[in-house]
Amino acid sequence: DAASTPTSLSRDWLSVQEVVDAVSSSSCGAISVFIGTTREDELDGRKVIGLEYEAYELMAQSEFTKLCADIRERWPTVTHICVHHRLGWVRPVLPWQISSPHRHDSQQAIQRCIDQLKANIPIWKKEVYDTQDSSWKENAECSWSTRNKSSSESV
Amino acid sequence: MTAQVCVLYFAKSVELTGVKEEIVAVPTPISSRDVWRLLLQRHQRLSVLQDQVVLAVRQQYVAVGDQVVTLADGDEVAVVPPLSGG
Numbered sequence: 001d002a003a004s005t006p007t008s009l010s011r012d013w014l015s016v017q018e019v020v021d022a023v024s025s026s027s028c029g030a031i032s033v034f035i036g037t038t039r040e041d042e043l044d045g046r047k048v049i050g051l052e053y054e055a056y057e058l059m060a061q062s063e064f065t066k067l068c069a070d071i072r073e074r075w076p077t078v079t080h081i082c083v084h085h086r087l088g089w090v091r092p093v094l095p096w097q098i099s100s101p102h103r104h105d106s107q108q109a110i111q112r113c114i115d116q117l118k119a120n121i122p123i124w125k126k127e128v129y130d131t132q133d134s135s136w137k138e139n140a141e142c143s144w145s146t147r148n149k150s151s152s153e154s155v
Numbered sequence: 156m157t158a159q160v161c162v163l164y165f166a167k168s169v170e171l172t173g174v175k176e177e178i179v180a181v182p183t184p185i186s187s188r189d190v191w192r193l194l195l196q197r198h199q200r201l202s203v204l205q206d207q208v209v210l211a212v213r214q215q216y217v218a219v220g221d222q223v224v225t226l227a228d229g230d231e232v233a234v235v236p237p238l239s240g241g
Contacts, residue, residue, distance in 0.1 A: 036241060053240070054166055056233055059214040060240075085240060114241055122211065122233070123240025124166035136167045138237035144209050144218075145237035 009055055009123075011088040023080035023099040030103035032110040046129035051090045056122035060085075063121045071098070071113055075105040083113070085123060115141055158183045158226035162194065163233040168208070172198040183226040187212075190232060191219045201234070209235045 016035065023031055068081050080099045098113060100106035117123075118141040128134045138145040157180045164172050181193060187210055195201050201208075210217045211233040212224050226232070 055240070056163065056165055056211065056214075056235070058231075059211055059233070062214050118238065118241040120216075120238070121240045122165070122235060122238060124236065125239040126166070136236065137239040139239050139241065142238040144207060144235075146207050147237075 008084050009057055009060060009087050010084060011086070014084050014086060019082045019084055019097045022082040023097045025079050025099055027101060028079050028099040029101055030106045031097055031099045032103070032106035033097045034110050034114055046131045046133070048127045049130050050128050052126040052128060052134075053085070053087045053090055054124045054126070055085075055087055057087075059122045067113065067116050067120065070116065071109050074112065075100065075109045077101050077105050078109050081109075081113070083117070085121075087123075118142065156183050157181065158230065159228045160226050160230045160232050163231055165233065165235065166239075167236045168201060168204060168234040171200040171203055174198070179232075181226055181232070184223050185226065187217045187219050187222050187224060190224070194234065204234075204236055207237055211235050 016033070020031065020033070064083060071081060072078055078098055078100045080097075082097045098106045098110045100109065118139040125137045126134050127137060138147050140147045142148065159178050160181050161176060162179045163176050164174055169175055179193070179197070181190060190210060191208070208219065210219060211231075212226070213230055214233075216235065217224060
């Protein structure tokens with residue numbers, strides 16, 4: 001049975017409780033949660049004052065669906081997956097939750113979920129600095145990133 | 156044959172072109188490399204993303220290279236700079 005896998009991209013403040021409720025189940029003894037937050041980073045003396053997230057929303061949804069199918073194939077006991085990601089101007093929070101009967105599967109699954117999201121989901125993050133300039137970041141997991149120049153494999 | 160495709164720009168490519176979305180007439184079938192070249196002709200500043208970009212045709216990633224795609228009117232072709240979600 002394909003348990004529900006609600007995922008959403010939202011411009012509103014995200015509720016961790018809402019995401020917990022979406023994955024809670026009487027058959028599950030474990031919920032793994034990842035909450036991505038904004039680090040107060042400093043880069044060359046410039047302080048990050050916020051982030052702006054942009055997405056190719058239609059494709060992010062289809063890639064999320066593929067990602068959830070991948071997780072379920074590797075860990076068939078995973079019951080619910082819920083991923084929320086903010087768009088627009090952001091301070092924290094990105095709560096992701098995966099539930100399973102026992103904790104090992106949900107912990108492994110959430111690791112993969114984060115890695116695969118960073119590699120494949122069409123979402124981009126711009127850091128905005130207190131010097132009024134900004135820069136688009138790149139995930140090392142993304143095979144066409146300049147941070148990953150040794151790879152020229154096709155996606 | 157020519158297809159009127161909807162080209163979508165994201166992130167840095169929006170800043171380079173000044174455009175989020177435009178309709179472009181593209182020959183079909185066509186290699187993904189030739190699609191990229193066509194977009195470079197329209198927006199030379201996209202060359203900043205050379206070797207750091209892939210395309211997405213009908214929401215499927217396509218590397219810039221020899222792969223041939225068939226396009227139809229209304230298909231979405233996206234310019235995809237390196238990802239930074241999560």
